[in-house]
Amino acid sequence: MSKRQFGLIYISSYQARLFIVDLKKLAIIEQLSSVQFVQGGKKFEVYENELPRLTDALIGFKRKIAEYGIDNYKVYGNRQLLDKISARYLADQIKVRTGLEIEWLNGAQIAYYKIIAGMALPQFSELADDEFTYLLSMGSAMLNLTLFKGQHYLSTWNFALGPEEIEEMAAMTRDTPSDPIDIIGDYISRKLVSFKTIEKPTGKARIIIQHVFGRGEQSLRPQEKARVIDLKQFAGVYSDFREAPDQYLMEKYELDTDSLARMKPTIVLINQLVKIIKPHMMTLTQSSAITGLMIQEAARLKYRPDEYSTIVLTATKNIARRYESGGQHVNLSNKFALHIFDRLAHAGMVDRRDRQLLEIAARLHD
Structure with a gap:
């Protein structure tokens, strides 16, 4: 075969x-x-x-x-x-x-494969160098929000939203007469504190919402499964989730009880992010971490180029900056380590991934 x-x-x-x-x-x-x-x-x-x-x-x-x-x-x-x-x-x-x-x-690996899938979207190659893109990826345990400038990866934020968090929100809404969406909104707002406090880039921005459909991996043809949604249309969806009874939502959006429990906080989160980011465009796509795993295998077998090593190195530099590990010592360690590696590479004992691992170690060892 x-x-x-x-x-x-x-x-x-x-x-x-x-x-x-x-x-x-x-x-x-x-x-x-x-x-x-x-x-x-x-x-x-x-x-x-x-x-x-x-x-x-x-x-x-x-x-x-x-x-x-x-x-x-x-x-x-x-x-x-x-x-x-x-x-x-x-x-x-x-x-x-x-x-x-x-x-x-683990969570970091899954976020990485989601980013790969997002970068493979046809729309991604059309991004202008001065345009910012937020990729929101929804999963079974975590939401990941990734920022790009043009086609270059900048940073990722993670928000826990798994079965425990959903059950906690459900319990909170059962035990109070207050509007359930308001309670969920307060809960989500606390999750977004770290994101709200950072300095946001100014300029044109769009948001791509990944794995938004229930059966998100039926096709790897993003141009067939990705679509632009009008922000006013999303406002109508949010209004439905805020005001309509559960049975109506389940019938209109084809959700079961578990899916509805998960969709409510997701819709609230998207609404809050739209207010913070103020995007000019919203795109929905079915691509997911599974798409990224398939792309990785295709790259391994040389069916497509491996273009994603910069993601890991950028994340490494972000970690070093966060923990104040840097300066001349780290730069020299990295320079000398890679110099020795490149002199040994001709012997055939090491490969490109080994070089990347060495650079990560050099930047984070202190």
Whole structure:
């Protein structure tokens, strides 16, 4: 079978999914999903309670991969809701029951793959050098807000918004006669304190909202799945969520109870960000971390260029600046370390990723 076909299994606290991908075209050939998992209040409960259904789904995914004759496949799991011990236990259980080895992704890795997916959007190549773009990525445990100037990555902010936070908001709205949206608004506003206090860039800005639809990875063709939404149209959506009863919202926006509980704080968050950022344009896209994982595999097999190493180095410099690690010592350490590396590179013992890891260590070692 051609190496251009790739099997990707992605496990989150909501569902397990299989994607059969043509890496050369970056198009999904087939997609399968498990039943949705019952959400629990505690971080590890969802995975542990749903382990039998998860393993049944994974065995079915293995059969489908075998039908395609695919040798190149990988299993990734969202580890944001798990501690290390629980993650190790679940990985062992999955290995014993299915024979599959899982690679857990932490919050920073998932944010990175979301950024890759955002940068692959056709609209991204059209950005002017003086235009700022905020990429808002919604996930099962975390919201990530990333800032770009033109096509250059600047910074990322993370906001926890998983099952525990949603249950906390639900409890708050049950126990008070106040308007639920106002309560959620106060809760979200506290989450945004760190973002509100930083100095915002001035100038033209847009916001891209990523993974906004319920089934966000059905296509890797962003031009088919990304669309501009009028800000007045979004204001109407926010008005619906503020004033309409839950049953009306579930019918109009095709949401189940769990999706509605998650969508309410998301809509409130977007509304608050629009007030802070004042964008001239809002774009909705279905791309997600899964899209980024597929793009990474395509780059690894040379079906597309690897253009994303600058993201990691920029994040490294941001961390160094935050903790006041820098100055002449760090610059000299970096200069000499990379000089030695480049003199050794011809021996074939090291590669480009090794060089990047060395530069990260040189900048953060102090």
